Structures are given as C-alpha cells and as structure tokens.
Amino acid sequence: MPISSSLCVRCVRCVRPRRATAVVVAVVLCLSLFTAPSVSGVDGPPPSVPAPRLDWKPCVQGPEFDCATARVPLDHLDPGRRSVKLALVRRKATVPGRRVGTLFFNPGGPGGPGTVQMPQDYPFLPREIRERYDIVSWDPRGVGHSTAVNCFANAAEAKAWASRTPDGFPADAEQRATWIASYKDLGRRCQERDPQLLRHVSTADTARDLDQLRRAVGEPQLTYFGISYGTFLGATYANLFPGKVRAMVLDSNVDPQAWSNHASDQEPALPLPLRMGADRGAAATLDQFLTRCGSAATADCGFSAGSPKATRDKFDELMRRLREHPVSKSTYGRTVGDVVAGLNVVHPGWKDLAGRLQDLWRGRVPKSPTPLPAPPVPTPYLGVEQASAVLCSDSPNPRDPGVYHALEEAAALRAGDAGRFWTWAAEPCATWPALAADRYRGPWNKPTAHPVLVVGTSYDPATPYAGAQAMAKELADARLLTNQGYGHTALLNPSSCVNEYESRYLLDGTLPPAGATCRPNVLPFPAPMPRGGVATGGGALAGVAS
Template sequence: MCAAGVLLLASAVTTGGQVVVELSDGGPSGAGGTTLTWKPCEGEGRQGFECATAKVPLDYARPRWRTIDLVVIRHRATAPGRRVGSLFFNPGGPGGAGTVGLPLQYHKFPKELRERFDIVSWDPRGVGQSTAVQCFASAEEAVTWLENVPAFPVSAKERRTFTAAYAELGRRCQKRVPELLRHVSTDESARDLDRLRQALGERQLRYWGVSYGTLLGATYANLFPSKDGRLVLDGNVDPRAWVEDGSKSEPELNTFLRLGSDLGSADALREFLRLCGRAPASSCAFSAGNPAATRAKLTELLGRLPKRPVGSWTYAKTVSEIRGGLYTVHPGWAETAQMLQTLWEGRIPEDPPAPPVSLTYPGFEQSLGVLCAESPNPRDPARYVGLAKLSTARAGDLGHWWAWANEPCATWPARAVRTYTGPWNRHTATPVLVVNATYDPATSYRAGKAMARELADTRLLTVNGYGHTSLDNPSGCVGRHTARYFLSGVLPPVGATCEQDVPPFAPFATETPAVPDGRGVTGAK
C-alpha cells in the first residue's frame, strides 16, 4: 500500500493508439457499441503490447453529458490457434495503472493462460493515462510536495505539518478536478469494466483482480451477476468493511483498521522475525541467532531511531519501509533484513529507487481520490492520534502507518456520487475463486475468509505463505488451480491449500506456517 492506498504502482508509461466510439444506450451500464482500435504501445518494456483508448460517461446517470478516456492495454494470446478469449486483469490500488501493472506482471501469469487468452488491463477512471486525478501542475511539483511530508507523524509538530499538508492537497484537487473527484468510485469503475467487456465482444467477464482489484471484482459480480464468467480474487479486501456496511454515521475506525491491515502486517512481521532468527546471517542479514533475540534487536533499533535517526532514515521512514518490504518475499524480505542490519550498524542504507518522473506520473492523490470519496473515515484529524494508539497497542510499530494513512480523508473535499454498498451475496453465473495467503501483510487472511463468506458462491484457496498476492509471491500450485478454473471452470477442492514455491530465507525455513490467530502482537483481540 502506498502512503494512502492499497497498492501504488509508481511509474508511468506513454501509450499510443486511439479508439472509435459509437455510443448508444443499452444494457445495465448504458453501454452501446464501442469499437477499439489497437496500436502498438509506446514506451520501454511494452514491446508486444497493444494499446487503445475508450470513451465512457463521466456520470452513468447522465451518459450523454460528458465523457472521459480510459486507456486500455492487452497482450495477445501467444497460441492464437488455441485462443479462448479475453482475460481482464486489475493490478490493485486504488490507483494502480494497468498500463504499468500488466507489462510488469504479465510474465507471472501461468503459461497456459498466456497461451490461451488475450490478457487485458486498463487505467481505471481517475488513474494514470486515463482521464486522471492530477492535483499538481507537473510531476516534479508532486514529487517535491511528497518529499516534504513524513510517512506518518510522530511528534506534535509533525502532526500539524501532516494534517495541514493533506488539507492543502484536498484544496488543490478540488480546484483542479472538482467534477472528476465525485466520479471515480469503484461502482463506476465496475460499469466501465462492463463496457470494456462488451467492446471486446465477450459474453461474460473473465477477470483476475489483486488487492483493491478484489473489491472491484466483488462489486462487478454483484452489479452484473449474470455476466460473471469466472473471477479470481487474489489478496482480498473485505467489501463490507471497506464501505462500513453503507453506514451514514461517523465511523469509529478508519478504513485500514476496519480491514485489519494493521493486524495482517503484525502477523507477517512476527513471522519475518521468527524465520530470520532461525536463519544464519548469510541468509537473513538481521538475524541475531534466534527469534527472540531478533525481535529484541528490532525493538532496540526502533526505540533509538526517534531520537537518533540515521541520516534521512527516521523512525517513520524505517517503519514505512519495513511494512512495504513485507509485501514481496523474494527479494523483499532479504532486502528488508539488509536494510535493518545497515541501520543497526549506524550506516545509511541506499534509498529505494525513485519512480520515473513524468508529466503523466500516476500520483498518490489518485489513490486518495477513490478511497476517500467512497470509504468512510473519521472527519476530525485529531481522531487519528487515538487511532494510532489503538493500532499500535494491537499491532505494534506498524500500526502507526495504517492509522495515519487514512487521515488525508478527514479533509478530503469530495464524496462519490455513486457508491456500491451491497448486497454482496447476489448469485453469480459461475462461482468465484478467492485466493489469500495466511500471512498477507496488507489484505489479511481474515479479509480473505470474509470475502469468501460474503459472496454468494465462492471457493477459498488458502496459500500457506507470506507476502501480498500470489502473482508477486509465486506458487505453482495456485497457478495450476487458476489456469484450470479459467479454462474449464473446475474449482479447487473444498479446503484446498497451496504452498509457495520458495519459502523465505530458503533453505533454512521450510516448515508450513500456522494460520494466524488474529490477535496481533499483544494478544489483544
């Protein structure tokens, strides 16, 4: 998750292509005939991909009032003589750009799916190369602004800076894109997706959504249940928690605490320290020889950073990088261990690589545009001090990040015109396959079970492992199940589990992890 969202893909791409659009009212989404004209995508790393642009209504209640652009990308089936159709992919977010995510993730899809399907993605409304929420005059201005805001505030002075900065960001966005801010909801993105399905001539939707993309998939499944032609939801957002069950009252918890993301991170960090402590330093640089000593080592490091930062590596920056490093086991866990060991020795780690700066930089404000407009959060910035205390009490140091990440919503200026808040149990044309790791640090196993429970017809595939989503933490077992499901509709057996291909700090930590007990680091429920 980025500074205020679930999964930010912080890079950019220039795409070519155009689309000829013929609009007429028809179908639940108001879609008529839409013809896509494909051309080779421009930009490094996009060889073999085709791009096009579709026009969709800004407001589906007024489909002829104003249109916005959606940039679409695809890779053709590599075995065209055996092609089945199109498989849509959403890389998460909110704010994840498919024109970035698909080229990065394409090689991770099972070979059978790449052979048999055109794999298609897009930049959702408000994001990336599509008509975008852009609150700065240039990417350089956006990067400079973000560099002056801490990952989360620690002192009272930092709290004033943090809250004032995000209030000012909201004013910027309201000034630059006031109408768009009210029309970037998941509901509207699901309607866009149905238009794209029709444009590609698909009778039903085949879809693989990860992270926030699971919420989009669940929304689509309930808006268009007869059009569900096999959906995989991987690394799940609990839809009821996201929308607070449609409640109009002030929420007690912010979005990420309702989702249990802080508890998922706490579970994952505990496993990181346990497995690192069992591994030699050659495998995990931060190992202190056993799990207890390794946990104590981290506690000591984080205890001294507030008063003695190492260069630019403050307590907040370090906690934020630990949280992000848990997402990808390989190479993320080993790199995080090396970062911590470097700080332990009083040396300055290398900063993570900066995203490319582009005038079409898909910025952090795009994530906020969706989340803050549709997911309820406390409206008083002062409430987040108490939420941080609550979260750190139940989830340890990482709780700071998850509590403050939603504070920008306190002063966000827009509310979504159209938000889907349920029901979530409409019967779909085909069962939905739900995939979740037991130690996912962002979309916890609890949320995966909630998604499987809340949708009408699902099968839960449990991954005994770590990291955020199965595409970024490969499992050949998951690949075989998903390929079989998309190609023939066969679901995994009830209660099926998969292992990941390579465990953390291999070969020194090979046992199957236990399912987390959900109690966080302190044992408090």
C-alpha cells in the first residue's frame, strides 16, 4: 500500500508521513518492462560470499536496543563488485534463559525502515515471542540508514519538490499535469544520482540480503514475521530458499500473482493497487467505519450523524464540499489520503479520524494525529523515492501517464474516493526510469522445509482479505488464519486469539486448525448494549470465533 502513494504497502503506523503524498500504507508504484526473471533455486548464497560480520552495540537513542551494520553485495549474482550497507536493530529476548533463537521482522512498505518501525511495533508482538526470541529488523537496501535512494542534493531541494506536488492525488486537470511532471522529474533526478543502485533494490535482492543476515546471526533456518509488503518479501524468500524456512508468519498479505502481474510480460491494464483490490478493500472498510460510527454516540464517534445512513450521507456531502469548494487546492486529495491511512489502525486511529472529519465538517483545520514514540535511532531521510525505487522496479504498472485519469474514474465507480487515491498511488511508476536486474516472478509453490502461517483480516483497507486467501493458495504448504476484524494487519489491531496461535506456531510449529478464525480484542466504537445484554470479560483466547 502507499508510497508516494505507496502501497507498496508501507506499514501503517510507521514513521509519521511528512506529506499525504508520501505514502500511506501499502501497495503502489511500479512498472512494466523488466529483465528476465531470476529462476535461481539454490538454497543459500554462492559459497564464495562470506556471511557479513555484525558488531552489535547499544543504539544511541535507545540502549535497550542494539544496532549494527552489515555489508552485502550490490548484485548477489555478481558479488565481486560494489557492496551496500544494511542498518540493523535488535531487541534481545527478555527472558534469556528461555531464548530459542532469532526472529527477523519486516514492517512492510516497501520502504519501511525496520530500525525505526520495529521498535515502534515491538510492543505489539506476542509477549512469549518477545520473551524467547531476539527480534531483529533492518532497513532494506535503498531505504533509511542503509545505502539509500536519495534523489536530492539537500533537504531544501526535497522540500521544494514536495511543495509543488499535490497531496494525496491530483483533483483536477491542472493538478494532474503538475503531478505527472513532478514524478517524471523525480525519476530523472534519481537516475542521475545513482542509476546502478536503482537496478538493485528489488524484493529478490532484499530476500538474498535476508538470507545473508540469517547466516550472520548463526541460524540454520529462518524464523520470520512479515506484515503488509513484508508478506511478499517472505513469499519471495520462501521460494528462493525453500529449504531454509523454519517458521514464517505473513500478516496482511499481498497477492503474489497480482504483484507480478501473473508473470505476464505484457503491460498490465490496471495498476497494482487495483489488481490487488486495495481500492475495494478501502471502500469496504470505510463503509464499516461509517456504519459503526453512525451506530455510536457522538461522544464515542465525533462524526456520527445519528445513524449509519445519515453518517454515510454526511461523509459523501463532506467529500462533495471539499471537491467543489476546497479550503486549499490539495484539501480533497489530502483528506482522502488521510482517510485511507486513518483506517489502518482502529485504536486510537478510527476515533481520531472521526474527530478530524468533524473538524473539516465544521470548517476547522483538523488536529494532527498523535505522534508516535521516538525510535532508538535518529530518524533517517525517508523520501517517497525510496518506496518508488522498490515498487517501480519490481511490479508492473501502465507506462502511459495519460491513462490514469480514465482508470481513476473507473475505480471511483466501484470504490468511490478510495478508488481515486489508489489509482494515482501507482502513477509515479509510469515514468520511473529503472528496471530491476534481479526480479523474482514465481513460481510461488516450491515446497518449503516447514509450513507457513498466513493471517488475513476481514476488513483491511490496504491489503484485502482476498490477498491472504490467494497467498495461502499459492504457497506450497500454508495455513490461513482469519481475523474477523478491521484495519491493516492483525499485529497493530491486537487479537489475543491471533497472538496465541502465532506464538504456538513460532515456538513449536503448531498450526491453527484448518478454518480457524479469531476476533479482535476490542471492536471499533462502543456498540450499543442489546436490551438484556450482559457485558463479559475475556481471557487469553477470548477472541476465538471458532
């Protein structure tokens, strides 16, 4: 989900985006012409490549975390040339006497910096996993503190580019022309600064890095937890290194066939988010948000109009107002982007989103979202080009910028405002200059050493539940666990039931029963108590639905 609008599923809570254009969640920027796919089936890197050496030291801003760097080849298929740096972060097992190994965590994106997001997401990991595993994450190549894609000479240049680029998505012909020109200019700048790096930031490149990191920490097989785009990275690893999979949790899944355009060499008719159904997933989740808000009192949902229908009508009227009488030229596009992103995390996200919508309804400037805790490392530069570099070299999108307006209108017919947002999220790839030198396009069903646990949420605004169904079907040996809840990732929308199943699986390989479902610990907005209803508490498995 997004990137510059990236879906490329950048993870949800992440670093607070500096601009609405700069990526929301999760799945978006790509292109259509690629070099021949890598079909390597070798488990492990070439023998001539030694595992990187990790010199762990306490992180400067968070001593409970350790930091390190690793050097890996720019091109794993030709390792004798240039190398790149990877920045890592680690939180040691909190009960050292019961430690069982290292778990690698990827927070999504593409473009999610693990050194920033893993410490923020760490408290959401199941307690027993934190007790018994060292949790390690990293900034993937091209991102953050690692050897990064940075297409501007200084911060002033980056700020000037951002100031002239519409927020969210372009809302009229003038903004469409500005948007297309801005992203074409961004691609040109990136190509001029480091064209070699742009060809080597693919998911396959990062999967090969991950195997090097596995070797560096001394693990014979990989234990992995990936969310959002991290599920596609996990699937790629599982098929490049099937014999190295010990345990793998994939939460909020990208359909691997949709990402790779069903392995077709033809330019796709639809951009990636629409192939994935991100627009429909966002529209369905938004409908749930408005329905549940309208069923709640205004004290619990500030945007409530007293009933689900009245609240949906109120939202439609607000969007019409913003389109026809915007407070500023970017108000409508920025607001839709904020809505799509605001649906990702239910608590406190939905209540906060309702408050911002009510502010707009009253003609006020919305309050800023609550800032996230400071990471244990200085926040790195995270320009939109980092997500674009991965997505646009790894997943095909229409290459003609002129077709996106028609695609937007078609998406709006099936998914409303969310369709407009997710269509334009992929447009920067239309003029992206680089193609991945090493791109994995399948097959996705290589038998793995151990089965994979796939987790999907019923109402996910970035990676819809159908993506989890597709992932479980595509992988050779996978079990689907359904979270009957809301938001992007079960990790950030907690369910004790999901956590219990994940802990059992990660520790001893026990999979949930076939067809198992869970519910979140807390539903969005307090539901009215039925007449004669009795409030109940819950234990560790209170969220189990079946």
